[in-house]
Amino acid sequence: MHQDLPISRIMQTSILHCAADTPLYQAAKRMTERHCSSIVIMENQKAVGIWTEHDALTINFDTPSALMRPIADFMSAPVYTATHQMLLSEATLLLNTHKLRHLLIINEEQQPIGILSQTDIAVNEGLEPYLRLREVHAAMRCNPLIIDGSLNLAEAALQMRNHHQDAAIILCNDQLGIITERDIVSFIANQSDDTPVKYLASQPLISIEATAPLINARDLLIDYRVRHLAVHNSDGDIIGLLGFSDILHGAEYLYLADLRDALKQRDQALARSNQNLQLAERVIDSSLEGIIITDAAACIEFVNPAFTHLTGYSLDDVLGKTPNVLGSGRQDAAFYEQMWNTLKADGYWRGEVWNRRKSGELYLELLTITAIRDDMGITQHYAGLFSDITHMRENEEQIRHLAYYDVLTRLPNRRLLEDRITLAIRHAHRATEQLAVIFIDLDHFKQVNDTLGHALGDDLLLSVAERMTAKLREDDTLARLGGDEFIALLPNINGFSEASTVAQRLIDAVGAPYTLHGHSFRIGSSLGISLYPDDGSTSEALIQHADAAMYRAKREGRNTYRLYQAAVDQQARDQLSMETALRNAVETGEGLYMAYQPLVQRNNRQLASAEALVRWRHPQRGLIPPGEFIPLAERSGLILPLGEKVIDLVLADMRAWKATGKKLISVAINLSTAQFWQSNFVNHISQKLRDSQLSPALITFELTESMLLNREAEGATLLKQLRALGCGIALDDFGTGYSSLSYLHNIPAHSLKIDRSFIEALHPQENSSRTIVAAIASLARELGLKVVAEGVETEQQWNLLGEYAIDFIQGFYIAKPQPASHFAELLEAN
Helix, strand or coil: CCCCCEHHHCCECCCCEECCCCEHHHHHHHHHHHCCCEEEEEECCEEEEEEECHHHHHCCCCCHHHHHCEHHHCCECCCCEEECCCEHHHHHHHHHHCCCCEEEEECCCCCEEEEEEHHHHHCCHHHHHHHHHCEHHHCCEECCCEEECCCEHHHHHHHHHHCCCCEEEEEECCEEEEEEHHHHHHHHHHCCCCCEHHHCCECCCCEEECCCEHHHHHHHHHHHCCCEEEEECCCCCEEEEEEHHHHHCCHHHHHHHHHHHHHHHHHHHHHCHHHHHHHHHHHHHHCCCEEEEEECCCCEEEECHHHHHHHCCCHHHHCCCCHHHHECCCCCHHHHHHHHHHHHHHCEEEEEEEEECCCCCEEEEEEEEEEEECCCCCEEEEEEEEEECHHHHHHHHHHHHHHHECCCCCCECHHHHHHHHHHHHHHHHHHCCEEEEEEEEEECHHHHHHHHCHHHHHHHHHHHHHHHHHCCCCCCEEEEEECCEEEEEEEEECHHHHHHHHHHHHHHHHHCCEEECCEEECCEEEEEEEEECCCCCCHHHHHHHHHHHHHHHHHCCCCCEEECCHHHHHHHHHHHHHHHHHHHHHHHCCCEEEEEEEEEECCCCCEEEEEEEEEEEECCCEEECHHHHHHHHHHHCCHHHHHHHHHHHHHHHHHHHHHCCCCCCEEEEECCHHHHCCCCHHHHHHHHHHHHCCCHHHEEEEEEHHHHCCCHHHHHHHHHHHHHHCCEEEEEEECCCCCCHHHHHHCCCCEEEECHHHHHCCECCEHHHHHHHHHHHHHHHHCCCEEEEECCCCHHHHHHHCCCCCCEEECCCCCCCEEHHHHHHHHHHC
16 A cells, blocks of 8 residues: 555544533543544534543543543544545645644545544555664654652643653553553543552553664554553663654655655566566466456457366367357346346456356356456456356255255255245135145154164165155155154145045055065054144144144054044044945945936837946945945045946846846946046956846946047047947936037937936926927937936926927936836836
């Protein structure tokens, strides 16, 4: 730093200030606490005075009440100020001319922005040439003031003031000490009694030889944080004192000499420029960071060896090209536009960029680009400096993974789980959805761990995690809390039934046999379920309530699940009980039977065919309505085995009728969507018909229009294959789905059934339903399809249907669904 720089470069920007009515001792105390040599007195945001350590000498310590008086009584005014643009050399001259120790620095609006002291200039490196050239004896104060230590402070201060000294050497018995203006300020701050100065003096007295360079004296003052040094001769006798003010005295004159020397050295510096340029080139060549220099148009002019090492490109490969040759394609045009805008505005840009090596390998670099401008501010070149930080980012990612994932199972840990639950709650709140938290605890895991070893226990936890993950949806989260405790987060669920279904799947998955390290065994699991928003609105509440439900599952038998709310839990258990009973019924056939509802010809009431309807008699609850157990079968995944059972029961009943000599009629079987879209469904039906030795013409399959939605072509192909077997095809609930003429034209159906809602609405005075029935019947007749009116329950409906081209009637008016034995009697009568 040089002394012709502005004083704003070294001034203290923190100004210690107080009000004019502040008691003197309080102001001194603040100076002592802040280690400041001055305090500015402010009124209405303006500096009206200054009180310094030197002013402490004016205090009459014989009057203790003086320390309680306002500082305005002792301050120096006016305050000497300087603008922040003033040069250091000018400030030094101003201080020496007016014998000042401080300058208040102001801005253009005359507002105080800092303060400059002699000490600030003394420690400035700009004085170093001067300090190295001069010796201590040239700047010291000769004949220092020496005071007997038995004098009290008031007397000592009076002597210092009379001799115009800011410090005095104190005779303290067999050694020397020193007392300074700062010590007097400290005395004022503490409001001490007027004690002998030997108890206030700083000891021991730090000294320096008179022939030592001034730079050594300055360093001692800074290192020991003192204001004065005693100066001794070669014999060790004290011959003077040296302070910062002494160092500064005359420095402004010697600075001019230094400046003249600097001008002489300029020519030498210019002569060394070529040498420095060569040195800079060697530094660039040996740098481990890649360096690239382009012209103002961003065409490459120079790259260093590190660039070639990092990218694989030599200077010949990229000379005259733009850095786009390294582009990875990961950053879009907006990214580079923002980068160039920043570079043009600020002259530099720093950030992370994905680039591609010559080999094609991607790497992440930390890049700094600087615009190199001429004296007119026009950009002549751009310099880029970069380093490969790919591995550093990979390490950071690994650390992040360790912070959020379980080390053993690689599942999310509690921290990440709580974040995901919180996000899921926000989404569920916005979408008015439910979510579930399932707390999973393995039963008797400690026994396995203690018996078979921790290594097997770890492998068991991995297997459990894999099994449970396979039973969850893609959007679900499985986390490990630690030990044998897991939590599953199920967002966007449809009530507790879906959550309980998933819970049962997890119990079944965990409970399957394990074979690890040559040992075969089973374990169970206890699960607790909480639901948002019913059981809590925060991640902590949902986890806590799921945990409580899990402990209830353990108390009530283990290897099961419980919901947090008892009422909902009971409902879930009832549903599970129903599902279990239905599953047993499908597997064994116990309680399942078929009922057959006749279809008669409209013109003569002759029995024409029947619709097979499945019935289920629960062992405890009795007959369960189809509207209750059919949806249960769909939710629980039992609809396929139930549909299979229905076909087997119908074929068995028909074989029994045939065996007793009954004349068989066509029987319609309803198909579910899942059943119809099974792979190899047609071949499966063909094999069953062959095994039953029944004619395919005796079987009609009923399906709804919605089953073929968006898959009309595939559906038509399957139906044609069924028709090729000889089976009949009937469209059920016609008129309520997504009917279209092209769809109806392409399906190889032989009949359609008008939905019962239109039949129920038939009335002599009501025209809309009659019009729809007439239109459907006429359309079917034109397409060569038989028409069935289902849901006919009254004679009036029977009579009204006589007006239309209706072929068959089905409904309670004719007969209710009959068990197989009763329907056999109808066949006998027919």
